[in-house]
Amino acid sequence: MFNPQLLRSFSALIEAGSFTRAADKLGITQAAVSQHIRQLEQQTGPLILRGKRTLELTPQGNALRDYCQELEQADKRLQNRLEDxxxxxxxxxxxxxxxxxxxxxxxxxxxxxxxxxxxxxxxxxxxxxxxxxxxxxxxxxxxxxxxxxxxxxxxxxxxxxxxxxxxxxxxxxxxxxxxxxxxxxxxxxxxxxxxxxxxxxxxxxxxxxxxxxxxxxxxxxxxxxxxxxxxxxxxxxxxxxxxxxxxxxxxxxxxxxxxxxxxxxxxxxxxxxxxxxxxxxxxxxxxxxxxxxxxxxxxxxxxx
The missing domain is CATH 3.40.190.290 (D-Maltodextrin-Binding Protein; domain 2)
Incomplete structure (x- = not known):
């Protein structure tokens, strides 16, 4: 199982395209976002290619992104069933x-x-x-x-x-x-x-x-x-x-x-x-x- 807070940081990083913007979006420090990504990488292996001008995901990063999207859709389906x-x-x-x-x-x-x-x-x-x-x-x-x-x-x-x-x-x-x-x-x-x-x-x-x-x-x-x-x-x-x-x-x-x-x-x-x-x-x-x-x-x- 992945820590939901770590996944939120990873999803925010993908959406924002940079550690700085992801930190602003989440209301935490850039160092905290970096730490969350490193913790995830201890479980998955490298998620992003560092040193690139634009954010680029590794194969493991693409797999985790898909997993996050599936979790998001599962949440929406549950909300639909319960409320909508x-x-x-x-x-x-x-x-x-x-x-x-x-x-x-x-x-x-x-x-x-x-x-x-x-x-x-x-x-x-x-x-x-x-x-x-x-x-x-x-x-x-x-x-x-x-x-x-x-x-x-x-x-x-x-x-x-x-x-x-x-x-x-x-x-x-x-x-x-x-x-x-x-x-x-x-x-x-x-x-x-x-x-x-x-x-x-x-x-x-x-x-x-x-x-x-x-x-x-x-x-x-x-x-x-x-x-x-x-x-x-x-x-x-x-x-x-x-x-x-x-x-x-x-x-x-x-x-x-x-x-x-x-x-x-x-x-x-x-x-x-x-x-x-x-x-x-x-x-x-x-x-x-x-x-x-x-x-x-x-x-x-x-x-x-």
Whole structure:
């Protein structure tokens, strides 16, 4: 067993990056912090590389850092079980990819308007960041497009999101030539998404390289904007399209070809979900089911 006071000094040293700042943070002397680290090193071996301008941990130091983080998470889990699980108010923390984030954030705000005792904290991030943040305990809930294989996480199917061929209002895409005439509004995942969908929609097509790029934007909420101005077509996840405020200026290709991604809800396996999070998930499922069952037509009522 490690002395908790020694571990606090070690954690403070990692967080602060120097003995002086760690001492200030703990309200003790620098000599005391140094002594605590030496006492730990008598049990573990060298923890830090001395003589470096910036703090650098040895393999033993990395192992002890992970141990300290696990203790911190264990304390949080205990607090949740003892105090927070049945608490109706408080924070709902979610991390997810940007497309589904565009859809669920307004829905969660609608819930907060009905229940002001809630606080919504949402961050959009790619899959690997979602998993890392949930594992670190910084977010209670995560949504990812690939089922995690980490045994520390629980994952369940949450909803589905089809890819859509999005055209300017009044346009059709009956042939590859129609798309070539329009031009492609690209985005960071644009060519990959377009290839996945259009290879099924137009089998044997000559590939995206045969279509001129008529625009590029890396903000997912703005991708439909040039399409609405008749500057080209794009391929997007449905929730990204639904978030665009001027739906009447868009047309979704209604050909019965489906490329659908599953969104997985993930959280720490050993960490009970709070009651408020369970209620928020039920709220989201209720409203997202309307999106799944809705036909591919444009509606002016985006958020309920």
């Amino acid at each position: 699980k049945d608490k109706a108010g408080g924070e709902i923390s979610v991390i997810c990819p940007s497309s589904i984030g565009l859809r669920i954030y307004p829905l969660l705000l609608n819930l907060q308007q009905q229940r002001p005792e809630l606080t919504i904290r949402l961050r959009v991030s790619p899959n690997h960041s979602v998993i890392a943040e949930v594992l670190a305990g910084r977010y209670e809930l995560g949504l990812v497009t690939q089922q995690p294989d980490d045994t520390r996480l629980t994952a369940h199917k949450f909803t589905e999101e089809p890819l859509e061929l999005v055209l300017p209002a009044g346009c059709t895409a009956n042939s590859w030539q129609d798309l070539q005439a329009l031009g492609f509004i690209s985005h960071p995942d644009g060519h990959a998404m377009a290839t996945r969908l259009l290879s099924r929609r137009f089998p044997g097509n000559p590939g995206m390289q045969s279509i001129r790029v008529s625009g590029f934007i890396n903000h997912i909420g703005l991708i439909p904007e040039p399409v609405s101005r008749r500057l080209g077509f794009t391929v997007l996840p449905r929730y990204a399209r639904l978030a665009f405020p001027r739906q009447a200026l868009l047309q979704v290709d209604n050909h019965p070809v489906n490329v659908v991604d599953t969104l997985w809800l993930t959280h720490r396996a050993e960490w009970p979900i709070t009651q408020r999070a369970e209620q928020a998930l039920a709220w989201l499922r209720q409203h997202l089911s309307d999106d799944i069952n809705a036909p591919l037509t444009i509606s002016s009522a985006i958020y309920r």
